[in-house]
Amino acid sequence: MNKKLYLPLLLAFMVAFVGCKKMGALSPDYFTVTPNPLEVIGGEVPATITGNFPEKYFKKKATVTVTPYLVYEGGETAGTSYTYQGEKVVGNNQTISYKMGGNITMKTTFKYIPAMRKSDLYLDFTVKSGSKSYQLPRVKVAEGVISTAEICDPNALTPALAADKFQRIIKENYQADIMFLIQQANLRSSELNSNQMKDYQNNVKAAAEAPNKKITGVNISSYASPDGGMELNTKLAQAREDNTTKYLKQQMKKDAVNADLTGEFTAEDWEGFKELVEKSNIQDKDLILRVLSMYKDPEQREREIKNMSSTFKILAEEILPKLRYSRITASIDVIGKSDAEISKLAASDPKSLSVDELLYAATLTNSLSEKESIYKKATEIYPNDYRGYNNVGLICFEKGDINAAENWFNKANKIAPNTPEVQMNLGLIELTKDEFAKAEQAFGKSAGSEGLNEALGVLYLQRGEYAKAARAFGDAKSNNAALAQILTKDYNKAKNTLAGVSEPNATTYYLMAVIGARTNNEKAVTDNLNKAIKLDSNMAKQAATDLEFAKYDISSIAK
Incomplete structure (x- = not known):
C-alpha cells in the first residue's frame, strides 16, 4: 500500500476506535x-x-x-x-x-x-x-x-361486640294520684275508688306476691296549689300527706304489702304550676312565666298573678285544681334470672330466653366454641336481630377465620345497615386485605364503637402515618400501640406500653428486643429474643435476618 495513503487510514481507524470506546x-x-x-x-x-x-x-x-x-x-x-x-x-x-x-x-x-x-x-x-x-x-x-413496621398486626385487633341489654334488676314504678278540692284535705271515695287507684293497688299487690319482684319503697308526695297564703297552704299540704299516709298504711296491711312508707309535702307547688302553664294554651302564658321568673317571693308572685284578673280566672279553672293532690309512688325491683339459670337454659331450652338473656349467656363462658354456639342459636331464634350475626363474626375473627367473619358481618349489616359496631368490624376486614380506603370509610361510620381508636391506629400504621397512629392509640396497652411509639422513636413510652400488655406474647418480647437494640441495651436484646423464640420458634428465623439486630451477635439465639 502507498505510504501516503496508509497513514491517513491508520489515523481514521484510531479516531473511530477511540470514538467507539465503551463507557x-x-x-x-x-x-x-x-x-x-x-x-x-x-x-x-x-x-x-x-x-x-x-x-x-x-x-x-x-x-x-x-x-x-x-x-x-x-x-x-x-x-x-x-x-x-x-x-x-x-x-x-x-x-x-x-x-x-x-x-x-x-x-x-x-x-x-x-x-x-x-x-x-x-x-x-x-x-x-x-x-x-x-x-x-x-x-x-x-x-x-x-421491616419493623410490618410487625403491625390487624388480626390482633378485637372486633366490636354488639352488646346485650340484659339487666338483672329492672326498676319499675307504679303511680296513682288522689285529687283534693280547694282548701280541703279529706279523702273522697270517688278518688279512692278511681280506676287509677284500683290499678295501682292491684299492681302493688301482685308485685308483693310475685317471687321475682320486690317492693323497695312506697312514697307519698302531697301538694297545695299556690293560690293561698303560705301558712294556710303548709297546713293544707301536711294534712293531705297525713290523711293519705294513714289510708295507705291500712290498705298495705290489708293487701299484705310489706314495704317502707315515706312521705313529704310541698306547701306551694310553683314548679308544678310553671310546668302546667308551659304546656297549656293560655293566651297570656308568656306573661305569667315572666312574672314567675321576676319574683322570687312566693306571696309576691301570687299577688302579681291575681292582679291579672281575667287570666287568673283561667288559671283557677284550668291549672290550679291540678296542683291539689297526693301522688303515691311504689318502687319495684323486677329481679331477672340468675347467671346459673341463664347458662342452663341457654344449653337446654334457649327459646325460653329473651334475645338479651341469650346474648348475655354467651358472656358467662370463656370458651370461644360455646360463645359461638350461643350466638348462632340467637341468629336462629331471633333472625331479625343483627347482634347475633355480628357476634358470631367476632368469634370467627378471633379464631383467625377472616373469610367466615366477613360473611357473618355482612349478614349483620344487611339486617342493620350502618350500625357503628358492624361498620367497624367490616373496616377491620378491609384492614386485613390492605384495603385502606375502604377501611377508613367504614371507620367513619363507626363513631362510639369500642376499639375504634385502636383500629384507626392500625390503619395509620399500615399507611405509614406513624405520628397519627401514635395519637390514635393514646394510652392503649397493645403490641400495635407500642410499635407506633417505636416508629416515632418514643422508646420509653413504648417500653411502658409493652409492660402493660395484659397477655404478652412472642411479638411483645420481640418488640422489647427491638427497643433494646435501638437503645444499645444488648442484654435487653438477648433476654427478650430468648423469650420471644421460646413462645414462637418462627421468631428465630425472623431475628436472624432482621437488620435491627445487625450489630449484635445473636447467632446462638436465632438458630
Whole structure:
C-alpha cells in the first residue's frame, strides 16, 4: 500500500476506535441512598438515590438508562427507571456534560415482600450509542431492608361486640294520684275508688306476691296549689300527706304489702304550676312565666298573678285544681334470672330466653366454641336481630377465620345497615386485605364503637402515618400501640406500653428486643429474643435476618 495513503487510514481507524470506546464501570462511591439501610413504610420500600457521573465520562452521543433493582433470594424487583443523555443527543432527558459530568437524583419505591428483608439494592445501566447498546456492570448501592413496621398486626385487633341489654334488676314504678278540692284535705271515695287507684293497688299487690319482684319503697308526695297564703297552704299540704299516709298504711296491711312508707309535702307547688302553664294554651302564658321568673317571693308572685284578673280566672279553672293532690309512688325491683339459670337454659331450652338473656349467656363462658354456639342459636331464634350475626363474626375473627367473619358481618349489616359496631368490624376486614380506603370509610361510620381508636391506629400504621397512629392509640396497652411509639422513636413510652400488655406474647418480647437494640441495651436484646423464640420458634428465623439486630451477635439465639 502507498505510504501516503496508509497513514491517513491508520489515523481514521484510531479516531473511530477511540470514538467507539465503551463507557466504563462506575464505582459505588458515586452514589448515595437514603435511607440506608432501606425501610418499609406503609407496605412499600421507598428509596432516594443521588449520584453523579464523573468528569469526562459520559459520552456525548450516548444515552444511559439507570434502573434500580432490589435483589433477594429467589428473585429481584425493578424500580423506576431514569434515562440520561449526552450533549449531542436530541431528546427530553436530563443532559450530562462530558467535560463536567453531572449530578442525578432518582426516587423509587418497591412493593414490599418478606424476602426483601435480606436484600441488596443495585443500579443497572443500559448504554445506547447510535445503533449499539450494551450493559455496564451493576453497582451495589445499599444493603438490606428494615421491616419493623410490618410487625403491625390487624388480626390482633378485637372486633366490636354488639352488646346485650340484659339487666338483672329492672326498676319499675307504679303511680296513682288522689285529687283534693280547694282548701280541703279529706279523702273522697270517688278518688279512692278511681280506676287509677284500683290499678295501682292491684299492681302493688301482685308485685308483693310475685317471687321475682320486690317492693323497695312506697312514697307519698302531697301538694297545695299556690293560690293561698303560705301558712294556710303548709297546713293544707301536711294534712293531705297525713290523711293519705294513714289510708295507705291500712290498705298495705290489708293487701299484705310489706314495704317502707315515706312521705313529704310541698306547701306551694310553683314548679308544678310553671310546668302546667308551659304546656297549656293560655293566651297570656308568656306573661305569667315572666312574672314567675321576676319574683322570687312566693306571696309576691301570687299577688302579681291575681292582679291579672281575667287570666287568673283561667288559671283557677284550668291549672290550679291540678296542683291539689297526693301522688303515691311504689318502687319495684323486677329481679331477672340468675347467671346459673341463664347458662342452663341457654344449653337446654334457649327459646325460653329473651334475645338479651341469650346474648348475655354467651358472656358467662370463656370458651370461644360455646360463645359461638350461643350466638348462632340467637341468629336462629331471633333472625331479625343483627347482634347475633355480628357476634358470631367476632368469634370467627378471633379464631383467625377472616373469610367466615366477613360473611357473618355482612349478614349483620344487611339486617342493620350502618350500625357503628358492624361498620367497624367490616373496616377491620378491609384492614386485613390492605384495603385502606375502604377501611377508613367504614371507620367513619363507626363513631362510639369500642376499639375504634385502636383500629384507626392500625390503619395509620399500615399507611405509614406513624405520628397519627401514635395519637390514635393514646394510652392503649397493645403490641400495635407500642410499635407506633417505636416508629416515632418514643422508646420509653413504648417500653411502658409493652409492660402493660395484659397477655404478652412472642411479638411483645420481640418488640422489647427491638427497643433494646435501638437503645444499645444488648442484654435487653438477648433476654427478650430468648423469650420471644421460646413462645414462637418462627421468631428465630425472623431475628436472624432482621437488620435491627445487625450489630449484635445473636447467632446462638436465632438458630
